[in-house]
Amino acid sequence: MKRSEYESAKLRTKAMFEKAGIVLTDEESGNIEVAGFGLNDLERQGLELITYVNNARYCAKELVLFPRQTCPEHLHPPVGDDPGKTETFRCRSGKVFLYVDGQQTNGIQAVVPAGSEDYYTVYHEIVLEPGQQYTIVPGTLHWFQAGEEGAIVSEFSSTSRDEFDIFTDPRIERMPVIEED
C-alpha cells in the first residue's frame, strides 16, 4: 500500500469514528491500522482498526469497514498453549454481513469480491445490526462485509496474534509494508 492511500484511509476511518461518537486519543488516531492484506484492493478487501488493549489474557479492538468493504476469509489457529482466538463481534453502527462455517444461506446479502471467489468458501450468514453481536470460536473460517453505509464493530476477544491468522487466499500478507509514494 502506498503511503498516500494509507493516510487517506486513516482520515476516512477517523471521520467514521467521529460520526459514531467514538472518541480516540490523538495518539490512537495517528496509529489507526489500515489492513490491505497485500491485495492492492483496499476499497473492496480490507479493514481499518484500532487496538485498545491486547495483553496475555484479553484483547479489545474497534474495527471499521468502508461501504461494502470485506475482511477476507480466515481462521484463528491454535498457537502454542493457546487453543486459538475466540472473538465476539458487536455491531456499533451500520450493518455487517458475517459468514461462518455451517449450513449455506441461500441468496446471501454480501457481494463476493469479483476475482477472489475461490477464496470465499463459507456461506452461513449472520446479519448484525447495531447492538447485535456474535461470538466465533477458534478454528472457525469466517469473513465479513459491511453494508452500503459501512460499519463499526467492537471486537472483544482472547489475546490477538494476528500474525498467525490463516487466510484462505494464499496471496494475502497480513502485515505488508507501507511504500512511500
Next chain:
Amino acid sequence: MKRSEYESAKLRTKAMFEKAGIVLTDEESGNIEVAGFGLNDLERQGLELITYVNNARYCAKELVLFPRQTCPEHLHPPVGDDPGKTETFRCRSGKVFLYVDGQQTNGIQAVVPAGSEDYYTVYHEIVLEPGQQYTIVPGTLHWFQAGEEGAIVSEFSSTSRDEFDIFTDPRIERMPVIEED
C-alpha cells in the same frame, strides 16, 4: 433496593446510553443491572451495567455512573486457577476519577461518600476523559467516581466473577435481591 428505584435507575441508564449513541438491544435494555451493593444509597454509591459477553476467556461490559456516583472500593482476588480479574477501563463519555493502590494524590477530585470514609483507603488518582483508559492488575484495591455529568466506561477484562469481589466496606452485598414495592 425497591423495585421502583431499580426501574427508575434502569430508565436513567438507558437514556445515558442513548445520549452517548451506544445501541443496546431491547433485551439488553431490559436486563440493565443496577448494583446498589446493599447500601441503600444508590445515588452516591452504586453502578449500572450491561454485560455484553462473559465467557471462560474474556469479558466485556459497559458501565454507567450517574453524576458523582461511586463504585465502592474493592479488589478482584484469585479464584481457583485464575490469578484474579485484570480489567481495562476505557472512558467513553463524561469523566471518571479512578483511585488505585499507590502514592496518595494530594487534593483528590472525587468526593468520598460521607459516612463511608473508613471504607475508602486508596488515593492514587487517575483521571479518565473520553478516549483515555487504564488497566488494573489483579489484587489491586480500587474505586471510582464519575464527575458532575456522570460517565460511561467500557470495561474489557479477563473472565468476571463478580460474586468473589472483595469490598473494603463489610456492609456491602454484591448481589442483593430486589424488593417489590
